[in-house]
Amino acid sequence: MKQFGWYIAGIIVLGMVILGMFVGDVKKAKTPLPVSTLTNTAKTTDKTQANPLSEKFDQTMIEFTSKRPEQQWLFSGSQMEATDLAKFTSVSKSTIQKAENSFKTYSNIPEVKQFADKYSGKLYVSLFSSATNAPMMMGRTGDAFKGHNDPSYLEICLFDSKARQNPRNQLTLLSFNPRFNSIMLASIDFKEPWFSAFFLHEMYHVKKFREGAQSSKNNQYGTDLWISEEVESHELETKVLDSATKGKFLAAVNAIVEKRKDQTDVNLIPSSLTLEELNSLDGLFPPCSKDEVPFRLSQYIFTTGFSWLEKRFSGAELQKKKIDYYRFITSQFG
Numbered sequence: 065m066k067q068f069g070w071y072i073a074g075i076i077v078l079g080m081v082i083l084g085m086f087v088g089d090v091k092k093a094k095t096p097l098p099v100s101t102l103t104n105t106a107k108t109t110d111k112t113q114a115n116p117l118s119e120k121f122d123q124t125m126i127e128f129t130s131k132r133p134e135q136q137w138l139f140s141g142s143q144m145e146a147t148d149l150a151k152f153t154s155v156s157k158s159t160i161q162k163a164e165n166s167f168k169t170y171s172n173i174p175e176v177k178q179f180a181d182k183y184s185g186k187l188y189v190s191l192f193s194s195a196t197n198a199p200m201m202m203g204r205t206g207d208a209f210k211g212h213n214d215p216s217y218l219e220i221c222l223f224d225s226k227a228r229q230n231p232r233n234q235l236t237l238l239s240f241n242p243r244f245n246s247i248m249l250a251s252i253d254f255k256e257p258w259f260s261a262f263f264l265h266e267m268y269h270v271k272k273f274r275e276g277a278q279s280s281k282n283n284q285y286g287t288d289l290w291i292s293e294e295v296e297s298h299e300l301e302t303k304v305l306d307s308a309t310k311g312k313f314l315a316a317v318n319a320i321v322e323k324r325k326d327q328t329d330v331n332l333i334p335s336s337l338t339l340e341e342l343n344s345l346d347g348l349f350p351p352c353s354k355d356e357v358p359f360r361l362s363q364y365i366f367t368t369g370f371s372w373l374e375k376r377f378s379g380a381e382l383q384k385k386k387i388d389y390y391r392f393i394t395s396q397f398g
């Protein structure tokens with residue numbers, strides 16, 4: 065393995081720029097859908113009407129997501145930590161290593177091979193600390209500043225727990241921000257293979273955005289085209305998870321789908337999932353924390369729905385059905 069000379073490239077105080085950074089296009093940031101706040105579900109669901117996501121499923125979700133350990137943030141945003149450059153260097157370095165490992169481990173997947181060819185060695189990390197309200201640019205010698213000005217590089221901006229808690233920032237745990245052309249990533253110790261699945265999902269958005277794909281344009285937000293890119297990035301996540309488990313993930317999904325072969329409406333799939341079935345999927349992976357579980361849950365819901373549809377439809381009709389399913393799920397979970 066190559067040894068890089070790591071150093072603090074500098075502390076760049078961008079003040080107002082950073083302030084603007086987090087109040088911008090949050091709605092349009094590309095992110096895996098977190099089936100996050102169960103309270104949101106309650107708010108957006110009209111209980112007086114037929115509700116495909118039943119109260120029984122609300123209960124299943126609560127049981128599935130409860131009793132998870134609290135999240136462990138790699139840095140919390142305290143003033144003390146803001147000056148702890150050794151710690152930030154280490155977090156920054158390990159993030160690059162994890163990202164590079166994702167490229168390497170899953171380069172059997174063609175899309176990932178493309179990412180690796182283009183971005184391996186060209187990632188750099190910035191750290192946004194709420195304690196200083198400024199990012200610290202860090203990276204391999206010269207690359208942080210070079211990357212800042214070179215469009216062939218890719219910035220991963222890590223943020224701390226306080227920055228996320230600030231409602232002004234409206235940060236999800238992970239997203240691609242097209243306005244800043246950067247991946248925004250919570251400084252959480254995500255467990256593999258989920259770090260790879262999440263990171264590579266965002267890489268798919270990076271690729272689309274940088275190719276100038278129509279699906280990545282903000283004026284397409286919510287359209288079939290925009291959603292098709294989300295469908296494809298969630299499918300890439302599935303490929304990563306299936307590769308990581310040597311086929312066990314899709315085998316478990318197919319066992320769930322097989323039991324619903326007589327069902328007629330894909331939108332009824334989520335509410336029919338039992339706690340045991342969700343655990344049959346989640347048991348394939350290391351246990352995760354409260355913050356990570358909604359992202360996993362959304363992936364389970366998408367994958368089971370998509371797989372169910374694949375048994376019945378093909379071609380353009382299948383893609384349209386997947387888009388409609390994605391739209392239905394997002395409308396239910398807000």
Ligand SMILES: [Zn+2]
Pocket residue numbers: 094095096097265269294297
């Ligand atoms: Zn996405």
